[in-house]
Amino acid sequence: MISFHPTDEEQAFYDLARNFAVEHIRPAARECEANRSVSASIIKMVGELGFSTLELPESWGGLELPLISQVQILQALSYGDLGIVQGLSGPGDTASFIRLQPDHPLLQSYKSSGRNGCWPSVAFIDATDRNATWASELDIRANGSGYIVKGTSQPVRLATSAEYVLIAAVDSKGECVVLWLENKHWEVLKGDFRLGLLAAGLGRLHFPDVHVGAEQVIARGKEASELIANVQQRLRVLEAAKEVGLMEASLNYAIEYTAGRQAFGQEIAKFQGVSFTIAEMAFEFKAAKHLVWQAAIKVDEQASDAEGHALRALSRAHRSLRHVTDCAVQMLGGHGYVQEYPVEKWMRDAQAQVALYGRERDLLVRRGEQIMNRQKERVAQ
Amino acid sequence: MISFELSPQQKQIKELVHWFAKHEIRPIAMEADRLGKVPDEWLNKVNKMGIHLNTSSFSGGGRTAKTGEKNGKKSEKEANRMAVIATEELAWGCPAITLSLPGAGLGGPPIQSSGTPEQKERFLSIFTKDEPRWGAYALTEPEAGSDVSGIRTTARKVDGGYVLNGQKIFITNGARASWTVVFATIDPNMGRAGHRAFVVEKGTPGFSCTRLVHKMGLRANETAELLFENCFVPQENLLGGEELYSTSGNKPSGFQVAMKTFDSTRPIVAAMAIGIARAAYEYTVDLVRKEYPKQGRLYYEAAELLAEAEQDIDAARLLTWEAAWKADIGQPNAMEAAICKAVAGKMALDVCSKCLELLGPIGLDGHLVEKLYRDVKVFDIFEGTQQIQRLVTARRLYAPYGVHV
Numbered sequence: 001m002i003s004f005h006p007t008d009e010e011q012a013f014y015d016l017a018r019n020f021a022v023e024h025i026r027p028a029a030r031e032c033e034a035n036r037s038v039s040a041s042i043i044k045m046v047g048e049l050g051f052s053t054l055e056l057p058e059s060w061g062g063l064e065l066p067l068i069s070q071v072q073i074l075q076a077l078s079y080g081d082l083g084i085v086q087g088l089s090g091p092g093d094t095a096s097f098i099r100l101q102p103d104h105p106l107l108q109s110y111k112s113s114g115r116n117g118c119w120p121s122v123a124f125i126d127a128t129d130r131n132a133t134w135a136s137e138l139d140i141r142a143n144g145s146g147y148i149v150k151g152t153s154q155p156v157r158l159a160t161s162a163e164y165v166l167i168a169a170v171d172s173k174g175e176c177v178v179l180w181l182e183n184k185h186w187e188v189l190k191g192d193f194r195l196g197l198l199a200a201g202l203g204r205l206h207f208p209d210v211h212v213g214a215e216q217v218i219a220r221g222k223e224a225s226e227l228i229a230n231v232q233q234r235l236r237v238l239e240a241a242k243e244v245g246l247m248e249a250s251l252n253y254a255i256e257y258t259a260g261r262q263a264f265g266q267e268i269a270k271f272q273g274v275s276f277t278i279a280e281m282a283f284e285f286k287a288a289k290h291l292v293w294q295a296a297i298k299v300d301e302q303a304s305d306a307e308g309h310a311l312r313a314l315s316r317a318h319r320s321l322r323h324v325t326d327c328a329v330q331m332l333g334g335h336g337y338v339q340e341y342p343v344e345k346w347m348r349d350a351q352a353q354v355a356l357y358g359r360e361r362d363l364l365v366r367r368g369e370q371i372m373n374r375q376k377e378r379v380a381q
Numbered sequence: 382m383i384s385f386e387l388s389p390q391q392k393q394i395k396e397l398v399h400w401f402a403k404h405e406i407r408p409i410a411m412e413a414d415r416l417g418k419v420p421d422e423w424l425n426k427v428n429k430m431g432i433h434l435n436t437s438s439f440s441g442g443g444r445t446a447k448t449g450e451k452n453g454k455k456s457e458k459e460a461n462r463m464a465v466i467a468t469e470e471l472a473w474g475c476p477a478i479t480l481s482l483p484g485a486g487l488g489g490p491p492i493q494s495s496g497t498p499e500q501k502e503r504f505l506s507i508f509t510k511d512e513p514r515w516g517a518y519a520l521t522e523p524e525a526g527s528d529v530s531g532i533r534t535t536a537r538k539v540d541g542g543y544v545l546n547g548q549k550i551f552i553t554n555g556a557r558a559s560w561t562v563v564f565a566t567i568d569p570n571m572g573r574a575g576h577r578a579f580v581v582e583k584g585t586p587g588f589s590c591t592r593l594v595h596k597m598g599l600r601a602n603e604t605a606e607l608l609f610e611n612c613f614v615p616q617e618n619l620l621g622g623e624e625l626y627s628t629s630g631n632k633p634s635g636f637q638v639a640m641k642t643f644d645s646t647r648p649i650v651a652a653m654a655i656g657i658a659r660a661a662y663e664y665t666v667d668l669v670r671k672e673y674p675k676q677g678r679l680y681y682e683a684a685e686l687l688a689e690a691e692q693d694i695d696a697a698r699l700l701t702w703e704a705a706w707k708a709d710i711g712q713p714n715a716m717e718a719a720i721c722k723a724v725a726g727k728m729a730l731d732v733c734s735k736c737l738e739l740l741g742p743i744g745l746d747g748h749l750v751e752k753l754y755r756d757v758k759v760f761d762i763f764e765g766t767q768q769i770q771r772l773v774t775a776r777r778l779y780a781p782y783g784v785h786v
Contacts, residue, residue: 001388002462002702005710010383068383259782267784272768275775275786282774283700283724290699291692294385312692361685364692368684371691372670 010069017076020049021245025080026342032199033345037161038087046088047117051077055095055238057102060111064099067234067296071241075289078245081342082349085242086200090119092158094166096234097124097178097218100227106180106218110164123162123205125153127169128176128228138207140169140177145214147171147179149207152189157356159203160188166218168228176224179217185210196345196352229307233299236310239357240292240317243350247285247321250328250346254278257341258331274331281327284320291316308370315363318354325350385699388459391466398467401432402474410475413601414752419481428513433484434471435464461705465652469698472656476756477601479653480553484508487553487764488516488562490645491578495621495638504560504580517558519549519581519607520639527769529564529639530573534609536565542616543567543579545587545609551763555605556590559583562620563609564639576635578620587612598755640715647718647764648704651725654760655698658729661753662690665736683739690732697725716777723770726761733757 006014024045032038046052054070056062065073078085091098091110098107113120127138137151149167153159165181189204219227255278258269268274295313298306325347329336336343354360387395405427413419471479485492485505492504507514525531534547545565555561560582566575581588592606616623626635669683704717733754737744744750761767775786 001384001386001457001459002391002706003382003384004703004706005383007382255778256782259779259784269775269779269782269784270786272772272786275779276768276771278778279720279723279771279774282778283720286700286703286720287696287724290703291696293383294695294699297383297385312688312695315688316692316696364688365681365684366688367691368681368686368688371666371687372673372680372684 006072007069010072013069014072014076016049017051017073018079020045020051021077021080025077025084026249029081029084029199029342029345030339032081032084032087036198037201038084038089038199042084043089047119052088052090052119053095055099055234056091057099059102060098061114061117062095066300067237068293068300070238071244071292071296074238074241075245075248078242079249081199081345082242082246082353083197083199083345085245086157086197086353089121089158089161090114091122093124093231093235094122094164096231096238097166097227099234100230101218104218106216109182113163120163121158121161121201122164122166123156123158125156125165125167125169125205126232127153127167128232130170130174138167138169140167140171140179142171142173142175143211146217147177147212149179149181149210149212151207153205153207155191155193155202155204155356157197157200157202159205160190160201162188162201162205165205168224168231175221176219176228177217177221178219178224178227179212181210181212181216195355196348196350197356202352233307233310236314236358236363237292237295237299239353240288240295240314243317243321243353244285244289244292246346246350246353247281247288247317247324250325250343251278251281251285253341253343254281254328254331257335261332277327277331281324284324288313288317288320308367311363311367311370314358315360315367318358318360318363321350322354385702387466391459391463394463395466395470398470399473402470406471406474406478410478410601411747411749411752413475413478414598417595417600418603419478419601424481424483424513428483429510431510432482433508434479434482434486435484435489458709458711461648461708462702465648465701465705468649468652469656469659472653473660474656475601476653476657476753476760477599480599480602483513483515485516486558487518487642487646488558488560491518491562491620491638491642492516492580494641494645495578495625496580497622499617500580500620500622507559515554515558517552517555517561517605518642519552519555519561519563521551522548523550527766530576530636532564532566532576533569534563534565535569536567536577536579536614538567539613543577543614543619545579545581545612545614547609548591549607549609551594552605552607554603555607556593556603561607563607564635565609566635573636576639577626578635578638579614580618580620581609581612581614582618585612585614597758598752599759600755643765644713644715644718645708647722647770648701648708648714650760650764651697651701651704651718651721654725654729654757655694655701657753657757657760658690658694658697658725658732661733661736661750661757662687662694664749665690665739669739686735686739690735693728693732697721697728700724716774719765719770719773719777722764723767723774726757726770727767729757730754730761 050063053062054065058064138153139151141148167179171177187206189206193202258274261268291313295309298309328343329347335341522532536543536545560580563579563581568575587610589608590605591608594604673683674680700721704714704721707714707717736750779786
């Protein structure tokens, strides 16, 4: 039965996360950005509330929540500040690999390291797009039963604090592989990041000529390909949910500001150029949110069309996020452009987020190819 | 629990209605557009099949379905969700024919929501299988479109009823309707508080159809201009009776009848727009798969356009379902109704335009998509333009701050 009602448990999680976001995350956003890292106190509170282990399996001490529950909580947390959410130390994007391979022997040392509830950071490098080699100088070359990793990754989050690295790649022979590195045989190139998500530990990882033994391979070949595809589905939905939270923050801030700001003798909300823009921001926020929810359910159900739903949810979230955060700055006028107000940061964070997590147009084309190559395609359920 | 799964009953209705749209409506869509009308024999046939356009589901009086797992568990109303699911399928067949289907049409919701029990019985029970009948809804005037409060049709109280004088335009099925819900004012100086809704029956002296308009699209569907010249309407045809207007105190209840109708019909109109967009999309996907190259520039252009169209259609559908779901669970849905109408109306035109782009020049010559493009434009206009929907949405967003926009 069609319903938009969260369960009582989801609502309770959401309320807790939203209050935490408003009371603790948002007030710390500027300081964390200036420090280029998330404060220890925030990380500690997030851990205590259980928000750092939403995706981790129960056998790891995680909450192992379905995606439909996670997307609501991530939306609520990101309502506070996306930069902080992306900079929270821990497994980061690798949590989805752990979710799908909880008993893999290679991951057990990491599991042990997080027993006290304080999870070390893991950087995730997705080097699976062979058409984007210009963007990355990372070469994964087969070497007997192992690999040689050489070169520099694209910028990834949690790079500066990573104690572990997970690489998902297509090797020089065109075969998929998932590698786990934990000996810090890499150099962090901190780079010159100025746009956004500055508390997220952005950096590029340089691997001089790292020999990776067979014992560091989580999966290869068909197994790796399937694992990566399943993880990418989850990541697309989870990242899109964070974007929805940032959209909601921008929308609500812009509503409150324009309801109070006066010009030409009245609240600027009374000008249709303003109120119509606000309405359009609401349209985009709600449209993106629904598509994210739908994709979350599809992935939870392991539906055959889950990948397509995940692709379009993230594509739409990117499109809506850029629109909504830009509009928020516009609604504040000059005030939107200066750092006394949060919206300029949110617009920067939005653009950085979109850059990190898959090009909008590329996601669309991938989905479009699925549509064009399928025998029968119907939009209806 | 959040879910986008149709209930078994919804699935069944969807499949049934789709079958009808595919096998009965779509085959005559282009011909009906050329003729500028839906053939009478076809209308007689479907009326005998008991198929009506019922938009009354949003009144709150819709049917219910058991959804409880145990006997005795309270059943959940799903009529509103059912209505948008079914209407999308009908419009997928052809929106002009859908709007021409016998039944109370847009006149149903105000009677369901505001009519007295006697009026509901008298006006809603006429839609039987013996012959096709229609209801209509007349609000718009030459000088009062989006600004509903500015209607100038007057209703002068006389012994035993009211005398109406004025003109109404853009009235769907207005000439053929057995009755029309007509909005008029008892005193223009009273503003919204002066509004009253009447049910004017066909053949009432002083009530006439002066013209059928020719349109860009929806050509098979009748759009009428109506004239009221000293038209006497008996007291018992004042919608809701005097009681409805006197018990509402200072509230402009006649205006509220009109607005409540919009909250009810906008999701239906949104669902129709989605059905049109889906029809254009599916038609184009079929053509692209057969005719387009399998690689290269055109292939990637098509992939991007189709993916965007699919995404936009589904996003609009979920917004529409949300508006219907809120109505089903008894929550105010005015903002959701406005949002889904605004998004679906604009989206559907955009999707049809993208599909025409993909078809290229051949799309101009006898293809369904060009008709759908002409049909769909008005879905961004009637039942409130996209600008009005933005206004309605913004008003509700600013309400917590005490700012009336």
